[in-house]
Amino acid sequence: MKVRVVRSGGFAGIERHGESDSARDPVLAGLVDRVDLGALSPPGRIPDQYQYDIDIDGTSATVGESQLSGPLRELVHHVLNRPR
Amino acid sequence: MRCTIVPPHILDRVASAGDPELRDIARRTLVLSSGARTERRMFPAEAAAPNEDFVPNRTIADAGHREETPGKTVRTEGGPPTGDKSADNAYDWLGVTFDFYEAAYRRNSIDGAGLKLLSTVHYGKDYDNAFWDGSQMVYGDGDGRLFKDFTGPLDVSAHELTHGVTQYTANLEYYGQSGALNESLSDVFGSLVKQWHLKQTADQADWLIGEGLLADGVHGKALRSMKAPGTAYDDPNLGKDPQPGDMAHYVETYRDNGGVHINSGIPNHAFYLVATAIGGNAWEKAGKIWYETLTGGKLSSTADFKAFARATSATAARLYGDTAAETKAVKDGWSKVGVRI
Ligand SMILES: [Zn+2]
Numbered sequence: 001m002k003v004r005v006v007r008s009g010g011f012a013g014i015e016r017h018g019e020s021d022s023a024r025d026p027v028l029a030g031l032v033d034r035v036d037l038g039a040l041s042p043p044g045r046i047p048d049q050y051q052y053d054i055d056i057d058g059t060s061a062t063v064g065e066s067q068l069s070g071p072l073r074e075l076v077h078h079v080l081n082r083p084r
Numbered sequence: 085m086r087c088t089i090v091p092p093h094i095l096d097r098v099a100s101a102g103d104p105e106l107r108d109i110a111r112r113t114l115v116l117s118s119g120a121r122t123e124r125r126m127f128p129a130e131a132a133a134p135n136e137d138f139v140p141n142r143t144i145a146d147a148g149h150r151e152e153t154p155g156k157t158v159r160t161e162g163g164p165p166t167g168d169k170s171a172d173n174a175y176d177w178l179g180v181t182f183d184f185y186e187a188a189y190r191r192n193s194i195d196g197a198g199l200k201l202l203s204t205v206h207y208g209k210d211y212d213n214a215f216w217d218g219s220q221m222v223y224g225d226g227d228g229r230l231f232k233d234f235t236g237p238l239d240v241s242a243h244e245l246t247h248g249v250t251q252y253t254a255n256l257e258y259y260g261q262s263g264a265l266n267e268s269l270s271d272v273f274g275s276l277v278k279q280w281h282l283k284q285t286a287d288q289a290d291w292l293i294g295e296g297l298l299a300d301g302v303h304g305k306a307l308r309s310m311k312a313p314g315t316a317y318d319d320p321n322l323g324k325d326p327q328p329g330d331m332a333h334y335v336e337t338y339r340d341n342g343g344v345h346i347n348s349g350i351p352n353h354a355f356y357l358v359a360t361a362i363g364g365n366a367w368e369k370a371g372k373i374w375y376e377t378l379t380g381g382k383l384s385s386t387a388d389f390k391a392f393a394r395a396t397s398a399t400a401a402r403l404y405g406d407t408a409a410e411t412k413a414v415k416d417g418w419s420k421v422g423v424r425i
Contacts, residue, residue, distance in 0.1 A: 006339060010213045011240065012231070012294070012307050013345025014322055045258040045341055047247040047266065048215035053339060062338075066217075 001032050004055040005079040011048045018080035027078060034071035037061040052076055138192040140182040141200045144171045147207040153222060155204050170205040170235045174223060177241035178203060184242070184277045185249070188367045189375050194248035196379075201245070205235055214240055216247035230299055230321060237296045238281060243274035254383040261388040263344035268351035272374055275310060276367040286359045286366040292316065310356040313349030329353040331389075331422030350421050351389060358396075358417035362410055369410055373400045393418040393425050 001023075007016040022029040035056070043051055043064035050065040054076065068076055140161065146168070147155035158171050165172045178201045185191040193199040202220040211224025214234040221244045223234040234240055247270050250256055256266040271293050279289045293316075294307035304317025304325070313327035327349030328334055334350065337343040359370035377383060377392070377399045384391060397414050404410040418425055 008339035009341060009345060011215065011234070011243070011345075012212065013326075013340055015339065043341075045263075046215060046217055047258055047270070048213065048244065049217070050213065051340060 001029075001057045002055075003028060003032065003057075003075070003079050004053075005076050006053040007050050007076075007080060008053070009049065009051040016080055016083075018082050020079050020082045025082075028075070031071050031075040031078065032056060035075055040067065040072075043067065135190065136192075138182075138186045138198065140179055140193065141198070142175055142178050142182075143200065143202045144175050145202065145204045146171060147204050147222075149206055149209050149225075151208045151211075153204045153207070153217065153220065154202060155206075168205075170223065170225065170233055173233070173235040174203040174205050174221070174241065177235070177238050178221075178245070180238060180281050181242045181245045181277050184273075184280050184367075188276070188280065188371065189379075191249070191379075194245060195252040199248075199252075203241075214244055216244045216251075218251065221245065226297070226299070228299060230302060232297055232299055234297065237278075237294055239271075239274035239278045239293055239295070240297065242277035243270040243293065246270040246273040249273070250378065253379040253381075254387070255385045256383075256387065257385050258341055258344060260342040260344075261347070262386050263341050264347040265351055265387060265389065265392050267344045267348035268355070269374070269378055271308060271310060271348060271352050272355045273371070276371045279365070280367050285364055286370075287363065289366065291356055298322075308345075308349065308352065310352040313353050327352075329421065350423070351392065354393070354417045354421045354423065357420055358413050361413035361416060369404075370413075373403060373410070373414060376403065389423045390425070393423045397425050 002021050003019070005018045020028050022032050037054060037056060037059050040061050040063050043062050044066055046064060046066060051062060052068065053062050054060060142161050143157055144159040145155040146158045147153065158166050158168065159175055182193060182201065193201065204220060204222045207222050207224050210227035212227055212231045214221065214223045221241065226232045226234060247266070250266050250269055256262045258266055274293060275289065275291060291311035292306035292309055295305060297307060298304050298317065302317065302322065303319040304322065306316045308325070308327060309316045313329035314325050316325040318324045326335065326346050328347065329349055330353070331350060335343045335346045337346070340346060355370060355374060359366035362369045373396055377395045380399065383395050387395070397411065400408070400411040400414040415425055
């Protein structure tokens with residue numbers, strides 16, 4: 001599965017992009033199975049916190065920094081460390 | 085110019101000198117440590133202002149590089165410096181910002197009612213950000229390669245605290261144009277606190293946001309420029325400053341809560357134009373117009389640029405008169421960035 005993450009916002013307002021494919025990324029393959037994008041609530045809009053747009057094979061969600069925990073957090077940081 | 089931490093023995097001397105003017109100068113220009121705060125509480129009769137002398141109540145906590153707030157308390161109001169630069173910077177900049185709002189607009193803390201100020205420093209590992217979480221400030225150390233410590237520049241602290249002021253007043257929704265106005269107000273007062281601290285007039289100020297935050301070797305002067313939006317940085321790692329300076333270049337995006345850190349360049353530049361057209365100390369007239377508009381109780385939480393422009397124009401007319409130069413400066417400023425009143 002193709003996973004894309006865009007981080008935006010933050011005090012600096014500078015975007016970061018990352019992309020990876022679970023077919024060639026065993027760590028990511030272990031994480032995508034544990035993430036359910038449909039179960040997330042809308043972002044909290046906290047001033048200067050990061051906003052993350054996550055796309056897993058066409059299913060996408062937008063979350064705020066404070067909503068990142070567990071496997072979703074690991075997935076986001078893992079993918080952002082693989083710049084497009 | 086960097087701030088000076090005044091040794092306690094000098095503060096004692098200034099405070100006990102009983103010279104109100106000297107005390108006033110010390111208060112308004114120097115970053116005061118605990119000694120002077122105590123003096124101010126002990127001798128309220130000597131305060132320069134006829135009204136009550138507001139005093140901050142600061143707490144600094146250390147997250148120990150975890151992404152958790154508030155963390156362990158390392159300094160409270162009146163306590164001695166910790167020796168940790170981040171904690172002491174955060175403490176000092178909270179004090180300067182508090183003093184600015186009191187001196188310029190007679191505001192007692194973020195909520196206007198003496199709210200306690202809490203900052204968490206050393207948040208996360210190599211964390212390249214600072215934010216206001218709805219009840220406190222949070223600062224990262226920066227990664228050292230792109231960003232330095234976020235407690236360093238005064239305007240970063242003043243920006244975050246102003247998010248608190250906005251939350252307690254117009255409470256502008258952090259999305260789209262109202263969100264960009266929320267961001268812009270934090271930049272405007274962030275810059276004004278710095279100008280006030282450095283005693284700079286509008287033509288002397290750098291009008292930069294986050295000057296001193298970019299690590300050595302990064303191609304850029306700051307994160308944003310109110311004078312020339314879009315020119316603050318252009319770097320292989322950071323990219324190019326994406327801010328527009330007028331409505332013709334407004335950026336439609338769903339990212340960053342609808343581009344709040346991008347389109348804030350438009351109202352930022354409008355404020356710069358107004359302040360430099362009026363001249364003198366920007367916090368006195370242009371800042372006053374913006375402050376009264378933000379806190380006056382009439383601004384909708386979903387105000388767009390046009391609504392805010394109209395509101396500032398009405399505030400200017402109320403304060404200075406319909407045909408005053410100040411009111412004309414406000415109208416011209418918005419017109420030049422393409423916002424029709
Ligand atoms: Zn902000």
